[in-house]
Amino acid sequence: MRVACVDNGSNAIRFVVADFTSPTDYSIVYSLREPVRMGHGVFIHGRLNASCMDRALEAYQRFKGEMDRLGVSHYRVVATSAIRESSNGQEFVDLVLKKTGIQIEVITGSEESRLALTAIKSRIPLGTRPWIIVDLGGGSVEVSLVDDSGILWSESHTMGSVRLLEDLSETSQDPGRFRRVLSEYISTLRVPSVIGQKKPAGFVATGGNIEAIAKIAGLEPNQDGVTVLSVRQLEATIDSLSRRSYRERVEELGLREDRADVILPAAMVYERLASLAGVAKLYVPNVGIKEGVLIDLVDDLSGHRKHEAELEAGIENACLRFGRRYFFDEAHGKQVTNLSRSLFDQLSEIHGLPEEKRRILTSAAMVHDVGSYISRKKHHRHTYYLVKNSEFSGLSPQDIDLVATVARFHRKSDPTPDHDAMNQLDPEDQEVVVKLAPLLRIADALDREHKQLVRSVKVNLRKDAVVFEVDADGEFLLEKAHFKKRGELFTQTFGPKVKIQLRRL
Template sequence: MRPPFRIASIDIGSNAIRYLSAVFESSHTFKVIESERYPVRLGHDVFISGVLESSVMERAVECLRDAAARMKRDLISHHRCVATSAVREAGNGKDLILSIMREAGIEVQVISGSEEARLVHLAVRRRIDLGTGQWLLVDIGGGSVEVSLCDGGGIIWSESHTMGAIRLLEELSLSSEEPGRFNRLLTEYVSTLRIHSVARNKKPAGLVATGGNIEELAALTGAALLEGGVFVIKTAALRAVIKSLWGMSFRERVETYGLRPDRADVILPAAVVYERIARMTGAREILVPCVGVKEGVVYDIADELMSERGHRTNVEAAVLSAATNLGRKYLFDQAHGEHVMLLALSLFDQTAALHGLGHGERKALMAAALLHDIGSFISFKRHHKHTLYLLSQSELPGFSE
């Protein structure tokens, strides 16, 4: 297909729902038509009770109806709507998905933490030249923290931690209403965060952070703006802002810093997590490219539309790289796994006319064939069941729930 394309993305997050529509002339650049943020905090109830309250679901559906109207007005030809940790964890998340489909006509795809990381990486590499070095990419949402080691080619590994800003706020606020005690609990809890040994033992080329909170922190710290719209936060300045936030009430944060109410309460937990990761990696500065899941989604659609074969190759390369690193973690026989994978893919391709399966199934077969024996790490006996367990408890970029 030939550009231009009018593409939209909807990100149903834990702290807000975000809409982005854009015109793509090429797969690398786009012009924003419209960007909207709906302050619907789905994570407030989910991270305490495990379910979405009916009133919050109604507001979310109303926002999606508005997004559907915007897509019609913006003459959108292709769109994708994704949902992250709040919907993923909600016991009644499927009810929300069905309501959105019924009332707004929008299909919602619930994505995994590793898929979030892949989409964010797609957007980040358009803003920052990752080159041949290995970078640590940190995305803090309302429910989770996605930490990835990546380079220009893709994600080497990623891991998800349940230390999102809203989750921390809700869980720790239940333990203490007194600000001083909350601050101590927050510091102690975040200090338990650990990241992959590769990032600890081999210093990354740099630390890149995404999310609405880090963009706000860039403004509060007076971060320098580089060419291409990338901010640079000095970690010393971040610590100074954290110290200032420690001593402020919610109302003082709103009045002193001009923060939105739904940002003023979560910015401190997020800042503490960012600082913790910067401290662990020894980073003296944090790059903030001001992109996230919604930008990653539109880039993903554009890549697929403009170069279907190239897009497929890039996605498979990212999956293969992540799967290989997972296999090495469990000391698999890489040569054997690769041989089985090539045989399986050859059979798949040769019988395509018979089974009629597509790229998604081929991608799943590739990862499954490569990693079919990793259960032997636990025990050779019934190792196929151990493999199933290990894969079900791992996250691979390119796969949803």
């Protein structure tokens, strides 16, 4: 299977075409690295400059030509912090689509972590003990705690190599002073106590800079493609880099010009995080986001249903971790999630939404009450704010907006087009919210007492009504009363009246 990917980073744009013979075995057919520093200016002025956009567009036109020449029909293009943070990033995305037909997907830091983990697992068996993963790019550094089951915790810091270089540009001409100021700047980097609760099984570092550092240290990958770099070797490389000027790094160390200026900030970020983690060595797998994109794409193409199920499970775990951060009622969140999933599947004939929208509903179901952390009063509004301003592994920024909005309408106001939360969405996404909010309200009503009385729900579609046959414990009086009130939006949206019947087994 031949696939391609583009990793549109802050320091360069990478294009890869690969032939896969199995889900993780592949050979590179063609690769191209375009040294377009799209982060230049973004982290200071907040906009992509015109020159970078022109050069990047030319790169995408070359990518399109190569995909046509090589017969590539399946590909994925992702963009990270530079485009994500720029005020005119969408303008660039639209321009590339118009000129080349290539759709750029702007991903979150959490999605970067997921893709990096996908690539790492193809090289390093993680097992059940937690590992630390540090993925450093030009605009941000993603720090994650993971094991073989997935991401246990993740956080994105705005401390990428290009960003650091631009923030401290006034001192960059004096190597010694630059290192001192950089050291002070990086010392503010912290990782939450979750990292120090248990000694990690290992520390994995990804990114082009750490691969270059390992080569400067004279190291070669082992038979699995992994390079092991000790912290002492990293520190020695930092000393060597800091004694050299930019030009000396290019001429004496053989670094590319767009690597020579950012490698010292990158090395010091890795050293700082390794020190905080208390590790003696770093594992460099020599793969990263672009390889993760390829492997993830092939996994989806090879078995879409299985891939979707795994993705949905990962998203559910991310939402669960989010809820725990705000001390939510976990049992209630899980119950409403399970009921929502069941209702979505059984009512597909009525709502007509594609299967991938189920993850929007189940995510909203899991987190719908987290706003109670701020105040029980108007907690649906607080939930909306918290979710909308957070990241979830596996969810795009557009998905997160949908999850926040569906959760917002689990109670009180109806999702009308003129509502403040709704008018920020395009018409297609508004329709998704309109169809999912009634399902969430019914699922929430069926656990009104937060006692998980419902064991299962069977939906019967009749001519005059939709009947929800509920297998539940107890009298179920409060749930029945709440169901009647919460079911009004269902009738208003879809037409049929709703009825509830108790089934006794």
